[in-house]
Amino acid sequence: MTGTTIATSPLPARGIGAQARAYFASDSRRILQSALGVIWVLDGFLQLQPFMYSAGFPSMLRAGAAGQAAWLHATIIWGANLALRDLTVFNTGFATIQVLIGLALLCRPTVRLGVVASCVWALIVWWFGEAFGMMLMTMASPLTGAPGAVILYPLVGLIAWPNQRPGGLLGVRGARIAWAALWLTMAYLWLMAPSSAPDSFKQAFDAAPSGMSWLSTIQYWAADAVSGAGVPLALVLATASAAIGVAVYRNWRPKQFLWAAVILNLVYWVLGQGFGGIFTGQGTDPNAGPLFVLLAFALYWLIPYPPDARADASQPIHSKATS
Secondary structure, X not given: OOOOOOOOOOOOOOOHHHHHHHHHOOOHHHHHXXXXXXXXXXXXXXXOOXXXXXXXXXXXXXXXXXXXXXXXXXXXXXXXXXXXXXXXXXXXXXXXXXXXHHHHHHOHHHHHHHHHHHHHHHHHHHHHOOHHHHOOOOOOOHHXXXXXXXXXXXXXXXXXXXXXXXXXXXXXXXXXXXXXXXXXXXXXXXXXXXXXXXXXXXXXXXXXXXXXXXXXHHHHHHHHHOOOOHXXXXXXXXHHHHHHHHHHHHOOOHHHHHHHHHXXXXXXXXXXXXXXXXXXXXXXXXXHHHHXXXXXXXXXXXXXXXXXXXXXXXXXXXXXXXX
């Protein structure tokens, strides 16, 4: 019998799902980039809602100037009036910028450009759109998103910077320092008005945006449940916030405390932020809840493996590097 030739066929092409996963979620760093990009695209589409093309949008911007320092008040009013001159052009421009930032983060060749643009635009929005999260006056509360949702975009972007260093441009130590500073600031805010007044939680839940009947029901129930309990709740949450910040910085049971941070921020997102008001037709972003969750997982992926664990070479952010 003569030798036989075995026909070989090319390996089947990977499915679309596998290809998308390889492009957008190949490792934890890429997951951060893609998730941040999706949020920016969502922000851009929210900016295209009919309300944003009405006088209500500049009025919403002006509301952030009330009670602020003179220089901040003047700049916010200037920005609102500038947008009002041709709201169609300016608002469409705002939306386009945000969508382009998101697309830049989703496309591998333009990730660096997307991160830089994300940092710059987030700071502009934090100033003119969020009045620095109301941090310069006694109206900032972690329950409603303080110190401001958009200040978290640069932090996530810097950690997700595409290089071979765990923690991106911040590094592991820098990421932990930023996390601790953020949560210690929140601990401080819990002890300030309006967070620590007897009815502060009830008022926050009653005033939270909704847009859905089931969400309003949950918020009203929660408001009644915490009526008059603002002081002890604020003390508990201030202590918890400080513990979350310090424990993660010191790398003491960081996974447990990061999960606690995720749970707390999901509660804040539902009850105090109403999903950022995105179901009301007037929300410009999903508020701080999802960004805090994303930042928590960015820190989670930087936790060193136990000595007997195997590192995955395809997960560059999952490095054993420590600060």
